Amino acid sequence: MPTYTLTINGVDQELEADPAMPLLWALRDVLGMVGTKFGCGIGQCGACTVHVDGQPMRACSIPASALVGRSITTIEGLAADANLTALQQAWVDLDVPQCGYCQSGQLMAAAALLESKPNPTDDDIDAAMAGNYCRCGTYVRIRQAIHQAASNKTAMFYDATATNAEEDVA
Amino acid sequence: MSLQNEHQQVVETVEQALSQEVRRLSETESGLTADNLSRRGFLKLSGVAGGGLVLAMALPSTKSMAQEEQDITGSMELNTFIKVTSEGKIQIYAQAPDMGQGVRTALPMIAAEELGVKWEDVEVLQAPVAERFGVQFAGGSLSVPREYQKMREMGASAREMFIGAAAAAMNVPREELKVEDSMVIHTSGQSMSFAELAQPSLANQPVPDPGTLKFKDKSEYKIIGSSQITGIDNTFLVTGNPLFGIDIKIPDMLYASYMKCPSISGKAVSANLEDIKRLPGIKDAFIIEGDGNFQQLLSGVAIVGNSTWAVFNAKQQLKVEWDTSSASKDSWTAMVEFADGNKDNDGSEPIAEVGDVAAAFADPANKVLTSHYEYPFLSHFCLEPINCTADYKKGENGEADTLDLWAPHQFPARMYTAAETVFGLPKEQVMVHPVTRIGGGFGRRFTSEFVCEAIAISKHVGAPVKLTWSREDCVRHDFYRSGGFQTVKAAVDADGKLVAWQNHLFATKLGERYTWEGRLNETEFPMLNVPNVKATKTPYEIGTPCGALRAPGSNVNAFVAESFINELAVAAGRDHLEFLLEIMGEPRWFEEGNPRSLHTGRAAGVIKAAAEKAGWGRQLPAGQGLGLAFHFSHAGYVAQVADVTVSSDKKLIVNKVTVAVDVGPIINMSGARAQVEGSVIDGISAMVGQKITMEDGAIEQSNFHDYPVMRIPATPEIDIHFLETDNPPTGLGEPAYPVVTPAVTNAIFAATGQRIRKLPLREHGYSI
Numbered sequence: 001m002p003t004y005t006l007t008i009n010g011v012d013q014e015l016e017a018d019p020a021m022p023l024l025w026a027l028r029d030v031l032g033m034v035g036t037k038f039g040c041g042i043g044q045c046g047a048c049t050v051h052v053d054g055q056p057m058r059a060c061s062i063p064a065s066a067l068v069g070r071s072i073t074t075i076e077g078l079a080a081d082a083n084l085t086a087l088q089q090a091w092v093d094l095d096v097p098q099c100g101y102c103q104s105g106q107l108m109a110a111a112a113l114l115e116s117k118p119n120p121t122d123d124d125i126d127a128a129m130a131g132n133y134c135r136c137g138t139y140v141r142i143r144q145a146i147h148q149a150a151s152n153k154t155a156m157f158y159d160a161t162a163t164n165a166e167e168d169v170a
Numbered sequence: 171m172s173l174q175n176e177h178q179q180v181v182e183t184v185e186q187a188l189s190q191e192v193r194r195l196s197e198t199e200s201g202l203t204a205d206n207l208s209r210r211g212f213l214k215l216s217g218v219a220g221g222g223l224v225l226a227m228a229l230p231s232t233k234s235m236a237q238e239e240q241d242i243t244g245s246m247e248l249n250t251f252i253k254v255t256s257e258g259k260i261q262i263y264a265q266a267p268d269m270g271q272g273v274r275t276a277l278p279m280i281a282a283e284e285l286g287v288k289w290e291d292v293e294v295l296q297a298p299v300a301e302r303f304g305v306q307f308a309g310g311s312l313s314v315p316r317e318y319q320k321m322r323e324m325g326a327s328a329r330e331m332f333i334g335a336a337a338a339a340m341n342v343p344r345e346e347l348k349v350e351d352s353m354v355i356h357t358s359g360q361s362m363s364f365a366e367l368a369q370p371s372l373a374n375q376p377v378p379d380p381g382t383l384k385f386k387d388k389s390e391y392k393i394i395g396s397s398q399i400t401g402i403d404n405t406f407l408v409t410g411n412p413l414f415g416i417d418i419k420i421p422d423m424l425y426a427s428y429m430k431c432p433s434i435s436g437k438a439v440s441a442n443l444e445d446i447k448r449l450p451g452i453k454d455a456f457i458i459e460g461d462g463n464f465q466q467l468l469s470g471v472a473i474v475g476n477s478t479w480a481v482f483n484a485k486q487q488l489k490v491e492w493d494t495s496s497a498s499k500d501s502w503t504a505m506v507e508f509a510d511g512n513k514d515n516d517g518s519e520p521i522a523e524v525g526d527v528a529a530a531f532a533d534p535a536n537k538v539l540t541s542h543y544e545y546p547f548l549s550h551f552c553l554e555p556i557n558c559t560a561d562y563k564k565g566e567n568g569e570a571d572t573l574d575l576w577a578p579h580q581f582p583a584r585m586y587t588a589a590e591t592v593f594g595l596p597k598e599q600v601m602v603h604p605v606t607r608i609g610g611g612f613g614r615r616f617t618s619e620f621v622c623e624a625i626a627i628s629k630h631v632g633a634p635v636k637l638t639w640s641r642e643d644c645v646r647h648d649f650y651r652s653g654g655f656q657t658v659k660a661a662v663d664a665d666g667k668l669v670a671w672q673n674h675l676f677a678t679k680l681g682e683r684y685t686w687e688g689r690l691n692e693t694e695f696p697m698l699n700v701p702n703v704k705a706t707k708t709p710y711e712i713g714t715p716c717g718a719l720r721a722p723g724s725n726v727n728a729f730v731a732e733s734f735i736n737e738l739a740v741a742a743g744r745d746h747l748e749f750l751l752e753i754m755g756e757p758r759w760f761e762e763g764n765p766r767s768l769h770t771g772r773a774a775g776v777i778k779a780a781a782e783k784a785g786w787g788r789q790l791p792a793g794q795g796l797g798l799a800f801h802f803s804h805a806g807y808v809a810q811v812a813d814v815t816v817s818s819d820k821k822l823i824v825n826k827v828t829v830a831v832d833v834g835p836i837i838n839m840s841g842a843r844a845q846v847e848g849s850v851i852d853g854i855s856a857m858v859g860q861k862i863t864m865e866d867g868a869i870e871q872s873n874f875h876d877y878p879v880m881r882i883p884a885t886p887e888i889d890i891h892f893l894e895t896d897n898p899p900t901g902l903g904e905p906a907y908p909v910v911t912p913a914v915t916n917a918i919f920a921a922t923g924q925r926i927r928k929l930p931l932r933e934h935g936y937s938i
């Protein structure tokens with residue numbers, strides 16, 4: 001089995017794997033980095049989204065060996081230090097995750113969007129995030145969280161301003 | 171009258187599990203002596219947990235419990251669910267895994283509220299799969315109603331112990347003390363923190379009799395209903411921590427895939443196993459005979475290798491000869507033809523008969539309407555594919571075999587049953603490890619066939635294996651929402667009042683058991699609201715496994731009933747809102763004292779609220795329309811108004827969905843809203859594009875490309891209103907889901923005049 005070196009989250013990692021093995025499985029099974037998720041394996045769902053040289057890519061659809069010399073960022077490396085990024089913080093504060101399984105991919109797609117468009121419109125969000133499927137239906141909050149991170153608002157809990165309870169009208 | 175149809179199986183399942191446990195316990199009970207009762211045992215006997223499981227908690231009866239007993243170090247246990255660390259932090263066990271419904275957050279919130287701890291001081295631990303935690307089951311929107319009182323008792327009981335310890339330490343009467351924000355405070359203002367009180371004397375406090383516990387008044391709540399509290403695992407999720415079953419990695423673990431017959435329940439006869447074994451990364455490939463039971467272990471070909479990719483890749487090159495003589499022969503085309511040929515029949519099996527529908531239909535003063543409805547099979551499409559990690563170890567030197575299991579399962583204790591039934595391994599030899607999160611459940615993960623597959627593979631190769639299903643496996647071997655057909659007929663009198671309702675259901679069944687969608691109950695709305703009712707079914711045998719999918723039964727019945735009510739209102743020249751409220755009539759319980767029966771006043775409450783908030787009755791431009799629907803399921807009352815725009819090329823834009831909900835008080839506000847948002851999106855997703863079909867017993871869809879799901883651009887504005895009536899809290903994972911479909915189809919009718927009686931919308935040329 002050939003050995004090659006990948007640069008993941010700024011760290012060079014040597015791995016021994018079949019050259020055809022997609023990055024997704026190299027990360028999960030060989031390197032034990034399981035934050036990147038398997039959803040469909042055919043590039044449709046976005047659960048496996050990572051950054052390659054800052055661009056969002058489907059880790060299930062690129063052979064790991066093709067990425068030698070490129071810079072790979074995964075969800076584990078999204079926060080450069082111990083602190084969450086504004087985007088991750090918005091995700092926590094607005095309580096975006098339901099089951100949470102799609103959220104690594106959502107965050108990676110959203111981070112790439114904010115990198116290229118620091119103040120995205122709803123249309124920009126739709127265009128950038130349409131490839132990321134959320135089975136639980138967290139889209140309302142994904143949109144809000146991206147806006148919140150973009151405007152760098154101080155943490156505002158989910159819908160704290162809305163009226164949460166109505167009087168019984170019966 | 172019986173419980174609502176949709177609850178019946180879930181409740182039965184739970185009750186079955188309980189009675190089994192109780193039976194097993196009564197066999198071992200005689201072994202109990204005062205000496206072998208640990209403090210934990212004492213607590214359980216004192217009845218803190220209440221109910222028939224009390225004794226269970228004293229007995230380390232599984233491998234996991236024995237191990238867990240040894241693990242308890244460091245923190246002090248106040249009761250089954252609550253521990254306190256030496257720093258005064260409170261640890262609360264989450265009873266069931268979280269699949270996105272928020273139980274890991276909501277249930278500990280209830281205990282924390284009564285205890286009086288600051289939410290920041292709470293750590294949520296995932297409970298081991300063990301009897302003392304009660305029924306560790308997530309589904310049926312039952313977690314909150316089932317656990318609410320118990321969690322309150324756990325919290326209040328721990329609070330009383332803190333008060334007792336503080337009373338002794340401060341030398342004041344306990345009546346003068348209260349607990350707030352992790353402090354015990356005396357009327358003088360003097361106080362002690364939980365950290366100061368976390369001494370052995372705390373654990374030695376007597377456990378209060380549950381009957382004496384007092385609970386907080388709603389007005390004192392700081393945690394319950396707070397919108398500041400968000401999901402307990404959020405930080406771990408956004409940083410990619412391993413929380414899911416599929417993330418499990420254990421030493422020396424191999425990876426496995428399993429190929430079953432495309433025609434469900436067929437048998438593997440032979441395969442190119444030698445070719446497969448030569449492929450890179452492959453360690454073994456073999457046929458598993460199975461037992462022919464799709465709930466347990468179907469025949470197939472196992473491939474084991476050193477990565478998921480290696481085994482997936484090898485699976486692509488697998489050539490299998492299948493024996494389909496015992497396989498499903500189901501054909502969607504044949505079902506459609508059968509239903510079409512029988513739609514105007516009477517139906518051979520009665521469901522309900524009240525009054526005289528025939529007379530109402532014959533009355534020339536009445537207007538009579540008949541419609542045929544059709545809905546497809548659906549797949550769950552949980553984003554985390556089915557997986558299970560199993561480590562089967564042969565006992566050496568005459569020792570018994572052991573088994574360790576990790577799997578995303580909505581009812582983890584059932585894995586013990588599977589290990590015992592299929593592999594003859596008694597509980598003492600098995601350990602089901604808790605899994606923190608499940609990547610979507612929706613009713614898919616109640617069965618244990620994937621667990622049996624993983625066990626069989628691990629046993630065969632003599633190594634721990636993680637079995638992962640590909641997306642294609644998940645789609646082709648699901649336990650589907652059954653498709654079906656209903657003929658509904660109704661009469662409105664000269665005043666436009668609904669006087670007769672008749673329903674004939676095409677009822678799919680597997681062997682003796684009707685599917686959820688084949689079990690229309692006589693209590694299904696609106697049958698109790700109408701004076702003359704008749705419901706019948708025509709059974710139809712299928713071989714395709716079916717199971718629960720979010721609000722099972724209700725999710726098709728709501729589409730039919732709520733659409734047809736709209737048809738009737740239109741035919742009678744009535745406003746839908748007014749017509750629906752008239753059907754509800756005077757506020758009353760249909761069955762006094764049964765909170766799971768319909769209360770017409772609560773129903774009218776949500777209907778009025780949704781209509782009012784949505785601006786029902788307002789003028790809209792051409793191509794835009796409002797649609798109203800109500801449904802009662804899982805003890806929850808939900809009304810929705812959909813606001814849609816349909817373009818000339820049938821592009822559907824759902825502008826806004828207004829939702830009014832009455833499930834009593836809301837525990838976890840953010841989580842409750844999330845369930846409603848998710849239900850609305852899930853409902854639109856399914857109604858627009860999703861349909862599973864089969865021919866020759868084989869499912870024809872396989873992945874996202876042919877089972878389209880809604881994506882972010884189609885997301886409507888969702889405006890949610892909780893009525894929070896003074897009724898016991900009930901669950902919210904399901905009841906909002908069935909309502910959105912008819913709300914949207916009724917809105918399409920209002921916008922375009924096209925009545926939708928068949929799903930999905932894609933087949934009528936619609937797109938989103």
Ligand code: FES
Pocket residue numbers: 037038039040041042043044045046047048049058059060061
């Ligand atoms: S797993 Fe890569 S896009 Fe779905």
Ligand code: FES
Pocket residue numbers: 097098099100101102103133134135136137138270553609610
């Ligand atoms: S949160 Fe469950 S799939 Fe997105």
